Amino acid sequence: MFDIKWIRDNSEAFDKALARRGYKASAGNLIALDDARRSHVTKLQEAQERRNAASKEIGKAMAAKDEAKAQALKDEVAGIKSFIQDGEATERELNAALEAAMAVIPNLPLDDVPQGEDEADNVELRIVGEKPVLDFVPKEHFEISGAEAGLDFTTAAKLAGSRFVLLKGQIARLERAIGQFMIDLHTQEHGYMEVSPPLLVHDTALFGTGQLPKFEEDLFKTNGDHYLIPTAEVPLTNMAAGEIMPEEALPMRVTALTYCFRSEAGSAGRDTRGMLRQHQFMKCELVSVTKPEESLNELERMLGCAETVLKKLGLHYRVMTLCTGDMGFGARKTYDIEVWLPGQDTYREISSCSVCGDFQARRMNARYRPEGSKQLGHVHTLNGSGVAVGRALIAVLENYQNADGSITVPDVLRPYMNGLETIG
Structure with a gap:
């Protein structure tokens, strides 16, 4: 298994080493999978931050006896909660997809290993x-x-x-x-x-x-x-x-x-x-x-x-x-x-x-x-x-x-x- 951060920083060397083992270039696909995972995680974090902020606003609205605003905020929080629950399942799927892709890639040979097919x-x-x-x-x-x-x-x-x-x-x-x-x-x-x-x-x-x-x-x-x-x-x-x-x-x-x-x-x-x-x-x-x-x-x-x-x-x-x-x-x-x-x-x-x-x-x-x-x-x-x-x-x-x-x-x-x- 590899460190995806290392692959990002050394994508050309990674693919070159895989080519020595007869494997196709994989850095681009792995980075794309990680990009999708990162993007989704960012959306989840933003949603969680908004949920926390909205929850505080509900208290303020109720204190001000603004029931319409409080209800609107409660509806928003409920929607965010549903998004987060579904999003966490999606995050697990994206993590699994990246791990599965990396799990079948062989180790990289050292520089002094002779090149050959069999x-x-x-x-x-x-x-x-x-x-x-x-x-x-x-x-x-x-x-x-x-x-x-x-x-x-x-x-x-x-x-x-x-x-x-x-x-x-x-x-x-x-x-x-x-x-x-x-x-x-x-x-x-x-x-x-x-x-x-x-x-x-x-x-x-x-x-x-x-x-x-x-x-x-x-x-x-x-x-x-x-x-x-x-x-x-x-x-x-x-x-x-x-x-x-x-x-x-x-x-x-x-x-x-x-x-x-x-x-x-x-x-x-x-x-x-x-x-x-x-x-x-x-x-x-x-x-x-x-x-x-x-x-x-x-x-x-x-x-x-x-x-x-x-x-x-x-x-x-x-x-x-x-x-x-x-x-x-x-x-x-x-x-x-x-x-x-x-x-x-x-x-x-x-x-x-x-x-x-x-x-x-x-x-x-x-x-x-x-x-x-x-x-x-x-x-x-x-x-x-x-x-x-x-x-x-x-x-x-x-x-x-x-x-x-x-x-x-x-x-x-x-x-x-x-x-x-x-x-x-």
Whole structure:
């Protein structure tokens, strides 16, 4: 969400930034909506002032026993009262129209974000590690004999339909180990506070982080007024919603290991084999709430925390700076971490880390009080995957597979697997 006053003062820059994201110019329409709202509010204020003045004149007329004038004034006040009542409803409609128009406009990219239309225009920032050298033809995760018994797509389809998997035995344990390893790393070494949030949230929380109203088709809604979270970013970021935080409470760094739920409405026919793109998946989420001047440094810090997961797992990966056309709706700048999957012979996204500026904070009215200042400011928010557990499981299976179909358990996970060294 944006400050309409800022748009008025920077309309050309606003439209130019939107054009970088492939969106049409919107400043003129938003200003026109705000003009209509302002004009109506002015009329209401004038009517209220006249009502107050006329009410005083009624008393004077009655004191002077001028009944005709008093009655005329009473009729005028009654008419003004009716206008104000109708006008207040119109004001709410005009406010809603402006808010609805702004609610579907994406965040503005930072100046250093590369220009582009889609993932083909993303820019490689760095490559870390080496691709594993295997003396056999690597298989995809669902083809590895040592993992097949633990990846039950048939039973999952019977229970829930497509895009679900039922993990069993040591594979289920390996997924749990990966998640536990991540949450321990981020809380014990990176200073994040662990949170166990609700998996069901109100629509206001999803509006705050930008999933609503634009991306409702990607969400699972219950029969009531709740939605399943598409990511723990939603409840974690909304911890700051409606709050005025003291400066000393910033940065707020929180993490959660949760299941996430997405309908994948826009991905029909994509990645249907295996467990790469599921309706339900586990993710370790990282969220930071900072002062404005600290948010860009916090983005680099968050990226480093996510990279540490892959380094400790011994996985080869690359970091990409997303172009303007591939960034998420609420992001000003995003880094993707793409892990190497030898079975697919390609890189796959395993983490996204984004800085949102005050975009989400304005939507959820999250503010802070600078020390020694009477004025409040909006916080900046950041979110990142630290990392997607299901995709980390795929990466471990494919990178640590052996010629006989077994999977070597990475050293860092063995304490979580009761010392187990090999699966299958």
